[in-house]
Amino acid sequence: MKLSTADVEYVAKLARLEVSEAEKEKLTAQINDILRYIDQLNELDTMGVAPMSHAIAVTNAFREDRAAQSLEPGDALANAPDARGEFFRVPKVIE
Amino acid sequence: MDFETVIGLEVHAQLLTDTKIFCSCSTQFGAAPNSHACPVCLGMPGVLPVLNKKVVEYAMRMALATHCAINPQNVFARKNYFYPDLPKGYQISQYAYPLAEHGYIMIDTGEGSRKIGITRIHMEEDAGKLIHDDHNPASYVDLNRTGVPLIEIVGEPDIRSPEEAAEYLRRLHEILVYLDICDGNMEEGSFRCDANVSIRPRGQKEFGTRTELKNMNSFRNVQRGLEYEVRRQQYLVENGEKIVQETRLWDDAQGVTNPMRSKEEAHDYRYFPDPDLVPVVVDEAWVADIRAGMPELPQAKRERFVNDYQIPAYDAGVLTADKALAGYYEDVVKLCGKPKIASNWVMGDVMKFLNEDKKSIRECPVSAKSLADMIGLIEEGTISGKIAKEVIADMYATGRTPQEIIREKGLVQITDEGALAKTVAAIIEANPGQLADYRGGKEKLFGFFVGQVMKATQGKANPQMVNDLLKKMLALRQAQDDID
């Protein structure tokens, strides 16, 4: 096993996903399956190969510093599950 | 035990662009909540960022001003974490390939000038604001600030005292403001500083365990916060306790630092290159272009003031501490041609009035033209330096020109030799006792006669002329008496 249920718990927390015990078991098995398959990449020697993070080599895409209309105040909040006045509202942050 | 303090500072400076870094929303401070927001900065589904070119140009200015090497290719990366003020669930920043690296600035310390290294300068977006409700279990989110461009200036741990830290910050702040890329307003958060601080026994090579200090929103608080933290760490070490590596918040009211409850239990930000943004390629021509457009920096200005205007280094330092003040001074010099006299007036009366009113030079009611005119009036003898003191107070209070004030108050200097001669003669006549003493060798009494003449003329007599006349007439008296 590459990944333990504790690892799955840690990753779930990082991703802000609540998972039940049963899901944890199933996910651990499935992700391990996939990671085993992915491990075949280790057959390849990639020393010195520049990683490719874009499909096409575009550089320097800029916009000019010119202001445009923002959303109408109501539109910014229109989709909010909870808004009060001009603000989005969220449950209290408990650290 | 003798300890050495080690401090490294991270500064976030908001750039003075009109629009946000990745969208066309305004960056103006103080707008109604969530009114400077669009699908891009709200992180709505499917929208994409496009980089504001001016952000790169401004960041390049700072990189050049701090002697950094600009990377020919720099890359935006995503820093992933969840917080309600971070709409996309990641902050677009730079990580493996920042804009610029390996720079430095010079600071003045008690033991002379010292080089403080700059590790890197990178561009990133600001987060929004979260307002906590103390009475309800809720927080409120305002995303106007989301996407306002920032540069982060990461300093080397080269700073050795809280005073040096404050000095380093003042210099950085001064450069940013001089470059016209940041308004430097610490209260509105345009210029923010986090500090890493540790102590070690003097002579030890390894760094001690460091703490990160946040929430210091003035130069003074940075120094106070660091002083407190250094004392705290020394106390712990001296009492055999361990320093915990943690983030601490400065509490201005209590004057102490407290550990911050952690925002993200694990700092696992999962940085990776942002696939929605393309690499920024900076060639030599672009760098040359930015270099050519760089405004004069404080250090260069100070040197020029000393060399060109022949004013003392101290004056140059005071006058260039604020870019606008330096500009004001130069305007006055250009108009009156008297650099040292101009410096005396600007540093003296003008700054005294401004300090009393807690005003900046931008709000000064005395225009550079008026001050130059007043200096001209002194030079050509229309008013005396003493009268000028009264005139400038009036100029500051009312914003009127010196000519207006002099005319209205009848402050024009008496330069009519005949009239003055009569006054001088009368004063000599009226004070036979002093005259006798003077003649008896008490030459100091010359000043008494000058004072009496000035009093009689309400200060309007031309001092040089009074001197000359007195000397002449006293000498004449002497000669007459000798004949008698």
Next chain:
Amino acid sequence: MELHQFTIHALQEKIRNGEVSALQIAESVFSRIDAVEGRIHSYIRLMKEEAMASAARADEGIQKGDIQPLTGIPIALKDIVCTRGIPTTCGSRMLHQFVPPYNATAVEKLAAAGAIFVGKANMDEFAMGSSTETSYFGPTRNPWDLERIPGGSSGGSATAVAADECIASIGSDTGGSIRQPAALCGVVGMKPTYGRVSRFGLIAFASSLDQIGPLTKDVEDCAIMMNVLAGYDPKESTSVKAEVPDYRQFVGRDIKGWKIGIPKEYFIDGIDPEVSAAVAKTIETVRQCGASIVEISLPHTKYCVAVYYIIAPAEASSNLARYDGVRYGFRAADARDLSEMYQKTRRQGFGAEVKRRIMIGTYALSAGYYDAYYGKASQVRALIRRDFDEAFARCDVVLTPTTPTPAFKIGEKTDDPLQMYLSDIFTISANLAGIPGISVPCGFSTSGLPIGVQFLAGHFEEGKLLQAASAYEKSAAVEKRRPAL
């Protein structure tokens, strides 16, 4: 033949000749939808009212001689492209009530070209799937066999075209999501070069792989759609400022003297024999068109799926972090504090496949694993791209099967994610390399399921793809069947 059965170019002709009105076409399409949609479920939302109003406006334009490239043509939009004022769900509970205040650039372009929007087509949740089974709104069924999947993630876009519930549609393709369902439903589907069609307003799955493209009834319609969709967009940093040719000119040209590359790595064990046979027949047809067949090698092919299942989830884990219940979308009701709100919202708002990929992607980027997974995969990706650069030095286009098998049964692979992922084995490489690909119908299995063949070309060589595909389409004369619904 009824109006909904025609192609874009045939209907254009009829409109220009004054034979039919936009309203008649729209009515025909909606009556077809009434007849079959209950069995297929191509759409998450129908836009009949808007469509009828647009058709009426189109007819007014036609009266005045204003005829744009898609005037009066009913088009389906995958529910992953944002439509202003119209809910855009991405097949997810997370966005089931989300109403974008903006249009995707592709939508703007289609609208400007006169298209009539029929509705928002069903899809795998956040485009993560190969079967359209992961949609929060229920699966879409293959019109050729209602027990089978239509492919995915653009399943609804493919079935809407195959079942004549629209004339053409757009989908998005991250690892084969246009080409694979096109093949399994017997229609034409193209994934353009990365950067060719704007991604602005396309809800992101994996930003470095996603691309919008058309699904159509024939190759000429594909060219017509590409003429409308392609082009630089200043709202997208990765959009490419390359000239866009008139794609229609490539349709009908021959391919005499062309070299068609056959990559040996794509003809592997595990391909369904009927797919093998159909593709072999295709190669023979292409040869008869005057092209020569050259065997080529794409040596890193076997690593494509592994690379894809690192890069796509890694990007997705970050792209989907914005669904946090704060500014829009679903929020769990029963949270006591912020941390709970996040976790419950994302647990309840996302389906199992989306969560699985977020987990894989988060893991692949997490401290200590970046180099081994994301870093390594990005390097192998460069090698895969290099394979294609070398291949296209030796041939004009590459020919491969689109999928290893015809459509599989609903539920067959839902519990085995890896097997599901392997159904994209032939399509993923184009996304990794950023090159364009097209799937064209090339026959049927004995049980009557469509089979597709894929052509791949170098960056910005969509013209070559259309030329090869149309030459093949013309000379193969693949039997014109319609699903018996």
